[in-house]
Amino acid sequence: MTRLFNDPDDFAAEMTAGFAAASARWVRAVPGGVVRSTAAAEPTVSLVVGGGSGHYPAFAGLVGPGLAHGAAMGNIFASPSTQQVHSVAATADQGRGVLLSYGNYAGDVLNFDAAQERLRTAGVDCRTLVVTDDVSSAGPQERDRRRGIAGDLTVFKVAGAACEAGHDLDDVERVARLANDRTRSLGVAFGGCTLPGAGEPLFDVPAGRMGVGLGIHGEPGIDEADVPTAAGLAGLLVDGLLAEVPDGAGARVVPILNGLGSVKYEELFVVYGAVHRLLTEAGCEVVDPEVGEFCTSFDMAGASLTLLWLDDTPGELEQLWSAPCDTPAFRRGRDAGQHAVTVPGGPGAAGTAPLPVPEAGxxxxxxxxxxxxxxxxxxxxxxxxxxxxxxxxxxxxxxxxxxxxxxxxxxxxxxxxxxxxxxxxxxxxxxxxxxxxxxxxxxxxxxxxxxxxxxxxxxxxxxxxxxxxxxxxxxxxxxxxxxxxxxxxxxxxxxxxxxxxxxxxxxxxxxxxxxxxxxxxxxxxxxxxxxxxxxxxxxxxxxxxxxxxxxxxxxxxxxxxxxxxxxxxxxxxxxxxxx
Amino acid sequence: MTRLFNDPDDFAAEMTAGFAAASARWVRAVPGGVVRSTAAAEPTVSLVVGGGSGHYPAFAGLVGPGLAHGAAMGNIFASPSTQQVHSVAATADQGRGVLLSYGNYAGDVLNFDAAQERLRTAGVDCRTLVVTDDVSSAGPQERDRRRGIAGDLTVFKVAGAACEAGHDLDDVERVARLANDRTRSLGVAFGGCTLPGAGEPLFDVPAGRMGVGLGIHGEPGIDEADVPTAAGLAGLLVDGLLAEVPDGAGARVVPILNGLGSVKYEELFVVYGAVHRLLTEAGCEVVDPEVGEFCTSFDMAGASLTLLWLDDTPGELEQLWSAPCDTPAFRRGRDAGQHAVTVPGGPGAAGTAPLPVPEAGxxxxxxxxxxxxxxxxxxxxxxxxxxxxxxxxxxxxxxxxxxxxxxxxxxxxxxxxxxxxxxxxxxxxxxxxxxxxxxxxxxxxxxxxxxxxxxxxxxxxxxxxxxxxxxxxxxxxxxxxxxxxxxxxxxxxxxxxxxxxxxxxxxxxxxxxxxxxxxxxxxxxxxxxxxxxxxxxxxxxxxxxxxxxxxxxxxxxxxxxxxxxxxxxxxxxxxxxxx
Missing domain, CATH: 1.25.40.340 (DhaL domain)
Structure with a gap:
């Protein structure tokens, strides 16, 4: 449950202010959310993301060099308003156009679309890429009706890297769409969060059971099942995602195992061990995995697996996914490790022979x-x-x-x-x-x-x-x-x-x-x-x-x-x- | 509670294997824990950290260029054995000596000390710096009896940066000691975690109450109080730490607000806003803050504040704290942002005047x-x-x-x-x-x-x-x-x-x-x-x-x-x- 707040009505505003104070190296607060506190040497296309609050590091934690230029931050679990999106996007715009990207929820679509209209009216070239990675929320024939969950990360990261590399808006939109087409997620939940000041959890799952495909705000799932072992959960998630390999995908895949809040790192690593093994056994080559918290729902107990399907040979998508970035919550870079070389095996990696037993009477x-x-x-x-x-x-x-x-x-x-x-x-x-x-x-x-x-x-x-x-x-x-x-x-x-x-x-x-x-x-x-x-x-x-x-x-x-x-x-x- | 495991007896081993599989860019598994999977261009002093499992990202999440060289990973909440520490340290040693550093708990002291003896017997120059940041665990006259909690991070980071910069073992030990002398932490807990396979939580705190100074394994606190507002908690933590400013400290301070597991980012940011304000009002200059999860206790509900006191002018400690590093869970670097310049203020930062009202009948x-x-x-x-x-x-x-x-x-x-x-x-x-x-x-x-x-x-x-x-x-x-x-x-x-x-x-x-x-x-x-x-x-x-x-x-x-x-x-x- 959420315990620490002042007036619950002020929670989102105070959260934004505290986040900006803690993250001044990367962001500054503007009406409606945050934009970068840094500027690139040359103007680029701007990536503006956003959604309701309560999903940190989505969305504001992903603003910084190599990733997003701004994040519109709505109230708790509520879409940002049209004004908020417009304010953040207008501030983030560098004159080369804006890509809006966010998870597919009715309120977000309504407000981001209205903001896009206002930007276009003002002469700003603006496009939208709605993230639709959650396979449980609609069938493969209705992909555009699916919700966006932790797959936000791959789409934002790829689009942000393309902006940073100087691509034009057409091209940023194209790679963001490619990343979304290649991204699939499936999640489970064991229990819901209690919002600041609320008297009861947003939803309940019976003890020992889990909701399969449950959304990040408690939206209905597709099934309910007993809580399995860690290996059993890995099997359910991997099977669910391997059932729908995207068109054009190779065998190389980036797995992202995401904790929703109170399923913690140690548990995620136990599950990840089995995910890694199952993917390898299925003939996939695992590239650059991530295990941690990327799209949460306060302290909801749950986990999701996202797969970003790459090409068979390292190409554009992989390069954009692994390009350096530096944001409050997600960083990739080689600055500290630039002189580091990977050492395979080495001392201690080998097995040990049984110790001989000394002579005895x-x-x-x-x-x-x-x-x-x-x-x-x-x-x-x-x-x-x-x-x-x-x-x-x-x-x-x-x-x-x-x-x-x-x-x-x-x-x-x-x-x-x-x-x-x-x-x-x-x-x-x-x-x-x-x-x-x-x-x-x-x-x-x-x-x-x-x-x-x-x-x-x-x-x-x-x-x-x-x-x-x-x-x-x-x-x-x-x-x-x-x-x-x-x-x-x-x-x-x-x-x-x-x-x-x-x-x-x-x-x-x-x-x-x-x-x-x-x-x-x-x-x-x-x-x-x-x-x-x-x-x-x-x-x-x-x-x-x-x-x-x-x-x-x-x-x-x-x-x-x-x-x-x-x-x-x-x-x-x-x-x-x-x- | 911890829900995802296979055989609870295998949890720590499976967690280590999954962590290593997910983090091959930084680490490889060796008997007893992990060491870096990368090597520096020139041999350096090696920093080996460690402790029980269940505190991720402490300790294995902090292994990588610019930070630790290896982590001994014990069972859940149990010190690594002497053999584990010895195995990791012997593998991590590059011929320039080893600094062992860990939080002050009896089991860790016993096993790390015994491993140090073995290393010294084998001719490896080995020193130890025990972290003692938790002000609630003993009085200021008994600082060496205090427990180590989230302050591990500042000590490890400073020592690791000194290793990376090529300092000798005497000097790495000196700066690690300085960082520990300048680091103070205080934490609170609202509820305990349930270990894999256990039938009940490790400890309970009555609903609406919190334990003040409670340790990261449920060790006794110094007080119990009603759960305050976010601002009230910030006041309690800041007051508790300002009551004991270290000798030689200036007014510049690094705050680290740490979540223990299920107190989540949004709540931490609300608390941080007040921490930042209170520190500033007390005449401190806030430098390079961190808000997130750095030393957890599975999904324990709690939070701690750590202050690293710097010198009045930017000096050695600050340089080592902010130096680049790249580990699974903690990264600092300027790779992606090297051409970025900070933009103060800018459009949208100014306030807005009230809109005029049009004429009306x-x-x-x-x-x-x-x-x-x-x-x-x-x-x-x-x-x-x-x-x-x-x-x-x-x-x-x-x-x-x-x-x-x-x-x-x-x-x-x-x-x-x-x-x-x-x-x-x-x-x-x-x-x-x-x-x-x-x-x-x-x-x-x-x-x-x-x-x-x-x-x-x-x-x-x-x-x-x-x-x-x-x-x-x-x-x-x-x-x-x-x-x-x-x-x-x-x-x-x-x-x-x-x-x-x-x-x-x-x-x-x-x-x-x-x-x-x-x-x-x-x-x-x-x-x-x-x-x-x-x-x-x-x-x-x-x-x-x-x-x-x-x-x-x-x-x-x-x-x-x-x-x-x-x-x-x-x-x-x-x-x-x-x-």
Whole structure:
């Protein structure tokens, strides 16, 4: 929803003023919108674009050298008035004529056409190119009835580059028409935006469903479907667009994956990976793709795919699409990279061969196999508790502790099984497990677990089966590794609160002569007790924060997950000791 | 919420692959993240940045000529592992040393420090600059404990530009430290993101409230407050940052207004207008501002303001900040604009004097005053029904009909009062009202109402008080104007469905000798009946669409609002006739 405004009635005007203040390098405000704040060395044809507000960077974000000369900025989701279009176009005109270009909506057609009449009456040569890229809004036989959505960008970019190159109005109109003929888009929406001051969203899509072909102001779509996977959405969009390849198109194509507002970059990149693959599999050559926000609808949740179909060999359209431009929201240029050369492949691009496993004594190898089994149990336990750890972490942290422990545990399990399967000793199994844990889990807890397993592994070595004292010494080394890396002490409510009593109990039981399973079980009970105390603190923290009290600080769920790991390991040790 | 993913466990890896496929002009994937796909002519110091995923364009979107050489990309909101950082940095190293730079979070510090140790052991000169810009995360005496948020951008940009300029590692480290010392940020959040596959948001903020100083992973803030106006938020952020001007700073400052994900550009521009004004009022000179998304948290609803404090005269820091760069998400350059010159002011920048009012006869002037009173009633009625028209329009359109009619009605009221107050006749009052309606409302309905009022005004003229026949002729002209501009016919379920019976009834009653108030009231009843039929159609449309039936088409609420306008006008005419 839109939250930040003053008087909603002033929103569009204040937005325009703020945009102009932030973008003075490129634009200046004039009645009705903005025009460039820069001038080319020689007069050119002027490209004037526009439409309702709420679609940034369309339209004002595309004004600057190499792209548009002006943008008429209407009220929110409303066409600019005839006066607005006329004012912007008359100011932008350099004496070589004006091309008006905008998406195909009734209000825009009405007002831009009326402005064109006024300009012509005043002796300005003026043409119009209406963008009609949305395949869902009418059939292929009625292309001129289609709406304009994110395909605005390709048409504007091509026309703007032709203006910059000095083409005359006939020719600018011709390439803009060619770009529109070669551009197709299809979009989906998961939910609508709420306009400034409005009490409800512009439209709703039921939870878990999406509107297929829904317009950028909530216009009706052609279908409704369950929200698919990212790959499923890529398939739907690519299939929909490949069903209508424009006449004269080659196999080279520019994909533009556009977010409507609150479908974000990371999701778009996941979808784009599949789009790229599907286009390539269909025999297309992908050229110069774009992934980002190019035509939005405030914070509407949705995405669209646009394809600009080029010729089979690099030609006019491709040259105009990739020509330099510099606008507030869309820039292409080689200024900074002019001495840069593309480096294909290079170090790190190659795959890595599996690390060889060092020689190990038979006792240590048997122990390594047992450790791999323990780590499999631990991974299962972490899977089971991942949601709980995530919830604990959300009280005070970023909520990723559950997923981090889960990823680390799985990676450690797999690495340990691999190493043990290839005859590694206890030390190597633990070290490899630690490396995998750290690499896959990332984060602070990944680094800490990697350090603990490495320290324990180094202490156990690969020579003989370790006794209880050697395990206790290894745990002591692991504890020092944690304290060194985290800088925390007992009472700081971190994992240290659990590992310190665990290590002390294990050392004491080991000195008292207990076998490993017994000593370990006792130590695990100490860790669990300590972890429960931090868990209780977390619950109090949640309640205190709900009441605005932030004095308790931010306990870490690491103590709780540590206790789970050592308890799980203890159960497997006891079973092994019993059989 | 995050909706588009495949297996949530694969999200970060698939995101990286999709990003690399979309961005091959700038980057290539290596184990652990990405490095540039281009090479400079001469080896330089390498800048390696990184952090968890979910903050795009931080961090991978900032790799390219003039900025970073590589980005280590961790899992979602989790630090990259030591191995990841090491892999990216070792690949990016060009033999002149590596600067590691990232936001201050425990997991990142742990893993980047460990990677630095490994690089140093291998003989690579490696330094670290931790970004600490978030003033809400610790006091000014504990700056090194502060978190890094959107201020990453200024530090990375300055350091990257120094690398590109050939500075040695000592000097790159020095300017990066200077940039961090001069950078301060403060943010607010209205709601948290939901991670791929998670069942609930990372954190909640109560509706209508915001967390002040909340971190980019939901870390605790310093305060909670009601969501302010856009200007109120600008005040809070500017005041918070001006309270701690860095030592050595001049009055020149770069503001960066950053959206966290679903607070969108239009809102940011409204806020920025106030930020710009407040900074200027406080005696600052604003240099090279940026408004957009630079460090996000998926689709978290929030915004932050960063200030980079420059020296009093343009110096090193400013030169490095504004130097060209070319990365997937952040570009600066003059390639396209190299022949462009800034044009201050120019045509259209000046204000406009009020249009003079033409001479008018006394009867027409009296009628003009009455028309202004009618338009005041119409504006009040449109205010009252704006929400209802918005709801009607949302069934099939973009929901802006209510707000458009409201804006147009108010503008017509004010313009008519102004013209009538300056002695205008009936025709001029109507024409001025029409121009204002069209200009302020925009959209299709704005253009149509502008055309109707202009046609009516031209028919009535400014000479004498019009009789019923002249009004009927004017309405006939207005009807033709609607049909001409919209291209619709009776039965198309548009405003034409109401204006045609209105015009016919008015003409018939006028010929039958009725006075204007009687004839108009009868005609308004016809329009209302016709409008009710389209309203019923709309209700059926809503129900049909809910059942997936799209066969009814898309009626326009213009008939309903037209009927309201003529009914309201008729009531005022009857009152005038009665007294």
């Amino acid at each position: 038979p006792g240590s190898r048997e122990c390594g196999t047992r450790i791999a089994a323990v780590l499999a149990d631990v991974a299962a336990a972490l899977d089971e508790h991942a949601d709980e750890f995530g919830r604990l972490d959300r009280v005070a942290g970023d909520g990723d502790h559950g997923i981090g422990m889960q990823r680390g545990g799985r990676a450690a399990r797999d690495a340990a099984a691999d190493a043990a399967g290839r005859g590694a000793g206890a030390g190597t199994v633990l070290r490899r497990a630690g490396e995998a844990w750290g690499d896959r889990a990332g984060g602070a807890s990944g680094a800490i677990w990697a350090g603990m397993l490495a320290a324990l592994g180094t202490a156990l070595g690969d020579d003989t089966a370790p006794d209880t004292a050697r395990v206790a010494a290894g745990v002591s080394a692991a504890e020092r590794a944690v304290e060194r890396s985290g800088g925390a002490a007992v009472g700081d409510k971190t994992m240290v609160d659990a590992i310190v009593p665990f290590h002390r109990a294990l050392a004491a039981r080991s000195e008292a002569g207990d076998d490993l399973a017994t000593a370990w079980a006792a130590a695990a009970r100490e860790a669990t007790t300590a972890a429960e105390a931090t868990r209780e603190l977390r619950a109090r923290l949640g309640r205190a924060r709900a009441h605005g009290d932030r004095s308790i600080g931010t306990p870490d769920p690491g103590a709780v997950s540590f206790a789970l790991v050592v308890r799980t390991a203890g159960e497997r040790l006891r079973e092994a000791a019993e059989c | 006394p009867g027409s002037r009296e009628c003009g005053t009455r028309i202004a009173a009618v338009l005041a009633d119409v504006a009040a009625a449109l205010d009252e029904h704006a929400d209802e028209f918005g709801r009607l329009d949302r069934v099939a359109g973009d929901g802006d009909h209510g707000i458009g009619m409201q804006r147009g009605g108010r503008a017509a009221r004010d313009a008519a009062a102004d013209a009538a107050g300056r002695g205008a006749g009936a025709g001029t009052v109507l024409r001025r009202a029409g121009e204002a309606w069209g200009d302020r409302a925009g959209g299709a309905s704005g253009a149509i109402w502008a055309g109707m009022l202009a046609a009516l005004g031209t028919a009535l003229g400014d000479d004498t008080a019009p009789d019923t026949a002249r009004v009927a002729a004017g309405v006939s002209a207005a009807e033709r104007a609607v049909e001409r501009s919209g291209g619709a016919a009776v039965g198309d379920k548009t405003m034409v469905d109401a204006i045609v019976p209105f015009h016919r009834a008015l003409a018939a009653r006028s010929e039958a000798g009725d006075d204007l108030a009687t004839a108009w009231a009868a005609a308004a009843r016809e329009a209302t009946t016709a409008a009710e039929a389209t309203r019923e159609l709309r209700a059926r449309l809503g129900r049909a669409r809910a059942h997936g039936d799209r066969s009814i088409g898309t009626p326009d609420p213009g008939a309903v609002s037209f009927a309201l306008v003529v009914r309201t006008a008729g009531e005022r005419l009857r009152e005038a006739a009665e007294c």
